[in-house]
Amino acid sequence: MLSRVADSLYWMSRYFERADNIARVIDATHSLMLSRVEVGADQRWYRALTAMGLQLDAANSDPQNAIRRLAADVTHRASMMSCLGAARENASQVREEISSEMWEQLNRLYHEAVALSGGVEDDESVMRLVTAVREGSYAFHGVSETTMTHGEGWRFVQLGKYTERACAVSLLLDAYFAAQTQADDLDWIALLASCAAFDSYCKVFTADLQPDRVVELLLVYPEFPYSVRYSVERMNVSLKAITAQSTGRPRAQIGRLIGRLRSSLAFATVSELRAGDLHAFLNGVLDQCRAIHAAVHDAYIDYPIEIAFES
Amino acid sequence: MPTQTTPDVFSGYALSEAFDEMFDAKAQPRRPYRKLHKELLKLTPEELQRSKHQADLTFFNQGITFTVYGRNEATERIFPHDLLPRIVSAADWDIIERGLTQRITALNLFLRDIYHERKILRDGVIPGTVVYTCRHYRRQMSGVRVPRDVYVNVMGTDLVRLPDGRFVVLEDNLRVPSGVSYMLSSRKVMKQIFPTLFRKCGVRPIEQYSQALLSTLRALAPDGRPDPTVALLTPGVYNSAYYEHSFLARQMGVELVEGRDLVVHDNVVYMRTTRGLKRVHVIYRRVDDDFLDPLAFRVDSALGAPGLFSAYRAGNVTLANALGTGVADDKAIYAYVPTIIKYYLDQDPIIDNVDTLLMTDETQRSHVIDRLQDFVVKAVGESGGYGMLIGPHSSEAQRLAMRDQILADPRNYIAQPVLALSTAPCLIEGNIEPRHVDLRPYVLYGDKVTIAPGGLTRVALRKGSLVVNSSQGGGSKDTWVLQT
Numbered sequence: 001m002l003s004r005v006a007d008s009l010y011w012m013s014r015y016f017e018r019a020d021n022i023a024r025v026i027d028a029t030h031s032l033m034l035s036r037v038e039v040g041a042d043q044r045w046y047r048a049l050t051a052m053g054l055q056l057d058a059a060n061s062d063p064q065n066a067i068r069r070l071a072a073d074v075t076h077r078a079s080m081m082s083c084l085g086a087a088r089e090n091a092s093q094v095r096e097e098i099s100s101e102m103w104e105q106l107n108r109l110y111h112e113a114v115a116l117s118g119g120v121e122d123d124e125s126v127m128r129l130v131t132a133v134r135e136g137s138y139a140f141h142g143v144s145e146t147t148m149t150h151g152e153g154w155r156f157v158q159l160g161k162y163t164e165r166a167c168a169v170s171l172l173l174d175a176y177f178a179a180q181t182q183a184d185d186l187d188w189i190a191l192l193a194s195c196a197a198f199d200s201y202c203k204v205f206t207a208d209l210q211p212d213r214v215v216e217l218l219l220v221y222p223e224f225p226y227s228v229r230y231s232v233e234r235m236n237v238s239l240k241a242i243t244a245q246s247t248g249r250p251r252a253q254i255g256r257l258i259g260r261l262r263s264s265l266a267f268a269t270v271s272e273l274r275a276g277d278l279h280a281f282l283n284g285v286l287d288q289c290r291a292i293h294a295a296v297h298d299a300y301i302d303y304p305i306e307i308a309f310e311s
Numbered sequence: 312m313p314t315q316t317t318p319d320v321f322s323g324y325a326l327s328e329a330f331d332e333m334f335d336a337k338a339q340p341r342r343p344y345r346k347l348h349k350e351l352l353k354l355t356p357e358e359l360q361r362s363k364h365q366a367d368l369t370f371f372n373q374g375i376t377f378t379v380y381g382r383n384e385a386t387e388r389i390f391p392h393d394l395l396p397r398i399v400s401a402a403d404w405d406i407i408e409r410g411l412t413q414r415i416t417a418l419n420l421f422l423r424d425i426y427h428e429r430k431i432l433r434d435g436v437i438p439g440t441v442v443y444t445c446r447h448y449r450r451q452m453s454g455v456r457v458p459r460d461v462y463v464n465v466m467g468t469d470l471v472r473l474p475d476g477r478f479v480v481l482e483d484n485l486r487v488p489s490g491v492s493y494m495l496s497s498r499k500v501m502k503q504i505f506p507t508l509f510r511k512c513g514v515r516p517i518e519q520y521s522q523a524l525l526s527t528l529r530a531l532a533p534d535g536r537p538d539p540t541v542a543l544l545t546p547g548v549y550n551s552a553y554y555e556h557s558f559l560a561r562q563m564g565v566e567l568v569e570g571r572d573l574v575v576h577d578n579v580v581y582m583r584t585t586r587g588l589k590r591v592h593v594i595y596r597r598v599d600d601d602f603l604d605p606l607a608f609r610v611d612s613a614l615g616a617p618g619l620f621s622a623y624r625a626g627n628v629t630l631a632n633a634l635g636t637g638v639a640d641d642k643a644i645y646a647y648v649p650t651i652i653k654y655y656l657d658q659d660p661i662i663d664n665v666d667t668l669l670m671t672d673e674t675q676r677s678h679v680i681d682r683l684q685d686f687v688v689k690a691v692g693e694s695g696g697y698g699m700l701i702g703p704h705s706s707e708a709q710r711l712a713m714r715d716q717i718l719a720d721p722r723n724y725i726a727q728p729v730l731a732l733s734t735a736p737c738l739i740e741g742n743i744e745p746r747h748v749d750l751r752p753y754v755l756y757g758d759k760v761t762i763a764p765g766g767l768t769r770v771a772l773r774k775g776s777l778v779v780n781s782s783q784g785g786g787s788k789d790t791w792v793l794q795t
Binding site: 001002003004006089092093095096100103104107108111152242245246300301303305308309 | 371557568582584588
């Protein structure tokens, strides 16, 4: 597969996952803002912003306004619509590689979202937009799974999706646990809803909301699709397939990086993490994900020509 | 001729002096169109409009669009598509097929000659200055052997039909003709919308075009290598024909590469893949000559790959079409094509040219320059309807400007009489009205000549307009070549 194509597939998938993630966070945060006023909606908003990797500046100080910007402001590169646009842009460059059903689904979702985001003025219209993106994204994942050949390109799609997810969930966890103020059940519900995790939490742990259990489900639980550990395991599967074709240094290096990340999650216990420095641990996960991204990029996408002729 | 009308959806159908594809002069449907005519009479304008909407939606969702850049934002539009098929009888198609085969054969011999022995110039059949002053003549191609001596591997020839019913060649496109993806996608949509009619009419299939293109390209592999790696080179996603590039690559199952994916090392071309560098043998390039290699042509081009031309000269990679084919579709050379056919094949052209006046000839020039309102003037090296003056539709100021341009650079212009292009029925806001059309069949030439029975029928959707180019408000329709 062409390196450029692999790169576009990877970024199509990452941006799509990012848009999907923002949609879920807006949905959950918005619902939280409506439920309660006494603690001040601003603080939840601040968390969601931090989790999106944004700064709280003057333009974002009004929560309603900030939600609109995060959802629909295309001049804002981290907004949901910008990410959706970037996903489509990348997909359009690899039309011959993805299935036509995938392109049609993504294209239709994009046009629908553009139409909805045109008149985003009140809460209702924001929620209509967010709902459309969330539903469209489930359809896109389903269509991708069933219509795209599960070959090399698919591996890069999966790698992009789960790398993004591991990072996004880590950021969210960090944001919620870094806030020092008393968190209550509504906060935990919002965090879980941001990761589509509320139902799963109740099934695994009952509706008794405990911070330790929230961390367990979202960070180290192996069977929940939005947990960091699950995402890292999926990254591992994709990386194994991607590196299987090559030998030597890149393969060993990528194997070492993903192996270390996997074991740090597999052998972590929640009580130790909570007693120790959860913030540092989560940052460690993010750093390792970045290192894996860079190693893959250097080995398969942007490698020096001289090395290619040596082997 | 008096205006004649027919009832129903055809009630607004006004015949003119142009040849109408559907109706003869007595307003009776011609034989190939009879079944379509009968079916259309059963439909209401609402039903037609609904089908039209359905077709447009399919095009839009498949992303068969082009981008229009406005003041603040870019909007996507579908390429205007007309619902009603243009039908070509088996007898007409037979002439077209033989005529185009003859033409591509002669043009190839001409290209082979002018880049090698130059016999046609030495024999004084065509003045050397006409060839050497062509904007698309590539002196770098002198003495370069190309596989099978075939220069033009993909040709898109624009045919028009005159009031007497004869097809003539309006222009040749020998560089990177586009539009074939519209031919194929429009067929797919039409089959969904008019399945019954399709079966009843007996339409020849065109779906094998991609396979024919691939086998044409494979036949051109360097040293006759049996299993060559083929790639399609595109300028990238911002090119207006990108959809077509991606479509064809997908249909053929070959890599769609951009210049930045290619690496030339020791005169061998590779593409950069996740498994390392992979050698490429045949490149179907959809990038103009000038942009292919910054070392050989335009230094500011980022669309090609440095060193590509020298790998090509070394015979390690095939570029299709070959470089320098543009000299044979220069509009001044066009005037000589009947001579070229006679010279190399000793045959008369099966399909005629449009009468063409060369502005380098003093008598012809002075004849045209005083009657610009009666002529179409074209810049010789342009395509896509650019640099063109349509006399009867021009203003005094435009004609004066053109006059100055011709006098300043006569080599750059030719003039042709204004042709009444044939008209075909089109769906215009629920009614069926005649609009002017042309026809661009696609001719492939590798080890043999292959022509897909069909082509792109382009329509001037504006009433009375004679300009069918998509850049100038034209649309397209499916072209049905009948079995019998």
